[in-house]
Amino acid sequence: MVTILGIESSCDETAAAVVIDGRIIGSNVVASQIDLHAEFGGVFPEVASRAHAEAISAVVEQAIEAAGVGFHQLDAIAVTRGPGLVGSLLVGINYAKGVAMMTDKPLLGINHLEGHVYSLWLTQPFREVDFPVLVLIVSGGHTELLLMRNHGEYERLGGTLDDAAGEAFDKVGRLLDLPFPGGPHIERAGRRGNVKSFDFPRAKRDSSYDFSFSGLKTAVMREVTVQPSAATRKGRKKGAEKHAQLRSDISINDVAASFQAAVTDILVEKAARAAQEYGATEIFIAGGVSANQMLRQKMRQETELPVRYPPLNLCTDNAAMIAAAAHYRWEMGLRTSLSFDVRPMWALNNETYHDD
Amino acid sequence: MLLAIDTATRSLSLALHNGNTLIAEQTWRTGNQHNVLLAPSVQHMMAVCDVTTHALTAVAVSNGPGSYTGLRIGVAFAKGIAAVNKLPLIGVSTLDMLAAGQPFKNTRYKLLAILQAGRGRIIAAQYRVKKGRWDALTNPEITTWDDLLQNIEGSYYITGEVDDNGRNAIESAKLEAASLTLVDPANRARRAGFLAQEAWRRYHAGDEEDFSPAKLVPVYMNKPS
Numbered sequence: 001m002v003t004i005l006g007i008e009s010s011c012d013e014t015a016a017a018v019v020i021d022g023r024i025i026g027s028n029v030v031a032s033q034i035d036l037h038a039e040f041g042g043v044f045p046e047v048a049s050r051a052h053a054e055a056i057s058a059v060v061e062q063a064i065e066a067a068g069v070g071f072h073q074l075d076a077i078a079v080t081r082g083p084g085l086v087g088s089l090l091v092g093i094n095y096a097k098g099v100a101m102m103t104d105k106p107l108l109g110i111n112h113l114e115g116h117v118y119s120l121w122l123t124q125p126f127r128e129v130d131f132p133v134l135v136l137i138v139s140g141g142h143t144e145l146l147l148m149r150n151h152g153e154y155e156r157l158g159g160t161l162d163d164a165a166g167e168a169f170d171k172v173g174r175l176l177d178l179p180f181p182g183g184p185h186i187e188r189a190g191r192r193g194n195v196k197s198f199d200f201p202r203a204k205r206d207s208s209y210d211f212s213f214s215g216l217k218t219a220v221m222r223e224v225t226v227q228p229s230a231a232t233r234k235g236r237k238k239g240a241e242k243h244a245q246l247r248s249d250i251s252i253n254d255v256a257a258s259f260q261a262a263v264t265d266i267l268v269e270k271a272a273r274a275a276q277e278y279g280a281t282e283i284f285i286a287g288g289v290s291a292n293q294m295l296r297q298k299m300r301q302e303t304e305l306p307v308r309y310p311p312l313n314l315c316t317d318n319a320a321m322i323a324a325a326a327h328y329r330w331e332m333g334l335r336t337s338l339s340f341d342v343r344p345m346w347a348l349n350n351e352t353y354h355d356d
Numbered sequence: 357m358l359l360a361i362d363t364a365t366r367s368l369s370l371a372l373h374n375g376n377t378l379i380a381e382q383t384w385r386t387g388n389q390h391n392v393l394l395a396p397s398v399q400h401m402m403a404v405c406d407v408t409t410h411a412l413t414a415v416a417v418s419n420g421p422g423s424y425t426g427l428r429i430g431v432a433f434a435k436g437i438a439a440v441n442k443l444p445l446i447g448v449s450t451l452d453m454l455a456a457g458q459p460f461k462n463t464r465y466k467l468l469a470i471l472q473a474g475r476g477r478i479i480a481a482q483y484r485v486k487k488g489r490w491d492a493l494t495n496p497e498i499t500t501w502d503d504l505l506q507n508i509e510g511s512y513y514i515t516g517e518v519d520d521n522g523r524n525a526i527e528s529a530k531l532e533a534a535s536l537t538l539v540d541p542a543n544r545a546r547r548a549g550f551l552a553q554e555a556w557r558r559y560h561a562g563d564e565e566d567f568s569p570a571k572l573v574p575v576y577m578n579k580p581s
Contacts, residue, residue, distance in 0.1 A: 046424065046580035053428045057435045057570035071440040087425055090391055091432045097395040098436020102409045338395035 002075045002330065003067075005099070006323025007060060009092030010084025010112045011141060012036075012043045014055040017320035018067035018074075022118070022327025023126055026067030028313070028320040031055045034181065041174045043140075049087030056095050063319070071103050078326030081109030081336070082343030084141070089342045097338055108326045109336040109356070112317075113137055113144060113348040116286040117154075118328070119310040119321035134280035136271045138295070139287030139316075140166035140181065144348065145209045145271060147278045151328045156349045157274050158209025165263055166289045168213035172220050172259050175244065176252050186256045187292055193257030198223055200262040202269075209270050213263065220259055224250050264295045272303040282306045291315040329353070357407055358414040358559075359398065359437065360552035363390040363430035364422025364450040365471055365517065367545065370401055373552035380405045381549040390429045398433075412443060414567075416555030418546075419447035420575030421471060421479045421496050427574040435569040444567035446555040449575065450546070451481045454516050455490040457550035458543055462511070465537070466493065470516035473498055478522070479577060480504050482512075498577055501525035511535035515544050 001020060008015040012033040018026035033051045037043050064071060079096035082089060093109070100107035116137045121129075135154075137144040143160035163171070166183060173182020178189065200219050203212040225244035275283050283305050289295060290309045299307045314321060326334075336356055346352065357379070362369040368390055369383040380401050386393055402409070417434040420427050431447075438445040451469040458467055467483040467490055477498055483490040501522050506529075514526060514536055526536050538544075559567065 044580060049424065049428060050574075050576070050580065053431055054573050056432060057439060057568075057572075060436075060439060061570070087428065090425060091428055094391065094394070094429050094432035095436035095439075098433045098438075099440055100436075101395055101399055102412075102437050102440035104409065338399060339392050341392050 002327060003069060003073060004076045004078050004323040004326050004330065005060075005063070005074050006319035006321070006326060007077070007079040007092045007096050008112070008115070008317055008319040008322045009052045009056065009088050010080045010082070011088060011317055012048050013317040014052045014059050015317060015319035016060040016063035017318065017323050018063055018069060019320050019323035019327065022324045023121060025122060025320050026069065027063045028318060029059050029063040029066065030318050031059050038180045041180050042170055043085070045085050045087055048085060049091060052088050052091035056091055060095065071099060074103060074105055076106045076108055076326060076330050077103070078108040078110050078323050080112045080115065080322050081340065082112065082346035084112055084344060086342055086344045089344065093340075093342060101338060106330070106335045107338065108329055108334050109340050110322050110326050110329065111346055111348050111352050112322075113142060114325045114352070115321040117146070117148065117284070118325035119286050119314040119318070120284045120308050121324050122314055122320055123308065123310060130281045132278060132280050133282045133284050134271060134275040134278065135284045135286065136267060137287045138165040138267060138285065138289035140164060140170060142287060143211050145274055146348065147274070147280065152332055152353075154349050154352070156347065158211070158270070160211045160213060161204070162212050162214040163217065165211070165213060165267060166287070168217050168263060169289065171217045175221055175224060175246070176255060177246060178252075183288060183292065186260060187294070189253045189256035190260045190294070193251060193253030193255070195257045195261040197251065197254035198258035200258055202262055202266045205266065209274055211266060211270070216259070216262055220255065224255050260292070260294050264292065264298050267295060268298045268302045271299065275303060275305055280305065282308055285309045286315070288316045357411045358416055358552050358556060359412055360416040360548040360555060361394070361398070361430050361434050362418040362450070362453065362546055362548050362551055363394060363426045364418045364420060364546070365426060368393060368397070369546055369548035369551070370398055371548035371552045372401065372405055372407055373549065373556065375556060378549045378552065379407065381547060383545055383547050390426055394429060394433055410441070412437070412441070414444045414446060414555070414559060416446045416448060416551055417572070418450040418453050418551055419572060420450055421577045422450050424576060431572060431574050435572065438569040444559060445569040445572050446559050446567055447572045448551055448554050448558070449496070451479070451496050452492065453551040453554060454546050455483045455492070456554040457547050458490060458513060458515050458539060460485050460490070465511045465513050468504070468508070468512050468514045470514065470518060470522065472517045472519065476500060476521065478504065496577065505529040505534065508534070513537050513539050515539040516546070518544060
């Protein structure tokens with residue numbers, strides 16, 4: 001039996017979890033900062049870092065207590081090393097280094113995206129995985145399409161060229177005056193709207209497996225806001241969507257539904273096509289946007305392959321997925337030294353742990 | 357045995373103190389390498405001094421003001437260390453730590469403790485001798501050398517992070533008859549031995565202060581920006 005403590009602080013959730021054998025969740029604690037960031041309509045890095053530094057002790061202690069283990073009974077300490085916000089990552093990393101030094105247990109610096117992949121191994125009841133599988137990671141910070149050939153073997157097929165899918169949800173949510181984070185609120189509004197009201201563009205409808213969502217956001221803005229006069233346009237700055245005035249004759253529900261349809265169409269189309277091209281046995285969807293019901297439903301309709309997604313509480317950032325990924329890395333022999341540095345732009349592919 | 361950690365600015369300082377004796381102390385300028393150097397340096401210092409992790413009974417950390425990232429590296433690492441064996445974590449103001457290291461040859465002198473705050477600004481607090489040690493007279497404030505030196509009266513020792521701007525400002529102020537004495541470089545360095553000493557004093561002061569790690573929050577001086 002291998003018991004691993006996972007710690008995650010790459011963005012706006014302070015999280016800790018104890019996972020046994022990479023499959024059984026002993027505890028899973030997440031302190032969300034949503035309320036702190038709501039007033040900015042997005043994650044404010046310095047606010048996030050401060051909140052992590054404040055919350056980390058209580059979150060980890062609660063995870064240890066709820067799992068009914070002591071720090072000295074752990075087999076390894078795993079922590080998110082990147083990608084993510086530097087200031088946020090450093091809090092979890094240094095806390096983990098302190099725990100690893102005091103317990104004299106191995107420390108593993110884990111890739112956050114790989115964590116999302118392994119959230120799929122935490123679904124109950126456990127089902128064996130027959131590789132290769134196609135993995136679509138869609139969250140506020142990432143949109144990645146990967147072919148996973150085995151544990152730890154990833155071929156990156158494509159990803160977003162600009163905004164992440166979840167980022168598009170947040171930005172359009174702000175345009176529509178919906179609360180942060182945009183995803184769940186757009187989904188709720190969209191349920192009462194017509195997906196065909198607006199024909200928003202499906203960008204990068206080409207043979208590549210890359211995505212682009214910033215044009216879609218602009219198209220929504222053009223459709224739903226009062227067009228600024230030439231004079232005001234001159235002084236316009238980046239992020240102006242926050243201050244754009246919403247047209248009064250527009251149905252927010254219809255915009256939400258149509259926008260959601262555009263995002264999910266392109267995600268589903270490319271994922272299904274890639275799965276077929278590479279002979280995948282299953283399609284895995286992970287990350288915050290994988291909670292979206294329209295995405296799940298369309299994916300099931302578009303492909304005859306089984307589609308897996310994590311339970312809702314494991315779609316968004318959590319530490320159970322970090323501990324689960326660490327279990328497989330632990331078995332592969334990964335041990336990260338106490339001097340390890342943060343990797344804010346760390347890609348997930350076959351070279352991810354090359355230098356470790 | 358108390359482990360003391362200071363990563364508040366560009367220098368890194370560590371110490372081991374057993375209540376009676378300073379067992380080890382190291383202080384050096386690291387630039388922005390705290391995250392890489394801190395954990396292995398602590399481990400190495402404990403190893404060469406033959407101090408086991410089980411021998412640690414308390415942890416002290418400078419909890420600001422200072423560089424936001426630097427502070428969080430030290431505070432997060434200290435919290436992780438304290439969590440494992442449920443050790444008390446004692447946070448000490450970075451400026452109090454600095455003041456604790458200063459001699460007072462002349463008790464009529466007050467003390468100015470200085471940190472760099474970037475973009476030509478400094479963080480300063482005043483201290484005076486009270487009951488045989490430096491006691492804070494003002495809260496830390498963000499200011500500039502010129503503003504600081506124009507608004508003080510009397511005789512001062514000046515310690516901490518004094519750059520060329522500071523040296524020039526002090527020289528000009530001296531010409532205007534202010535009584536300013538720049539402390540020697542070794543005393544100006546922020547040394548964790550004094551952090552350890554100050555932490556011991558507070559921990560044993562008998563106040564009902566809560567030293568659980570979850571209670572410790574760095575002092576930032578500014579709202580997030």
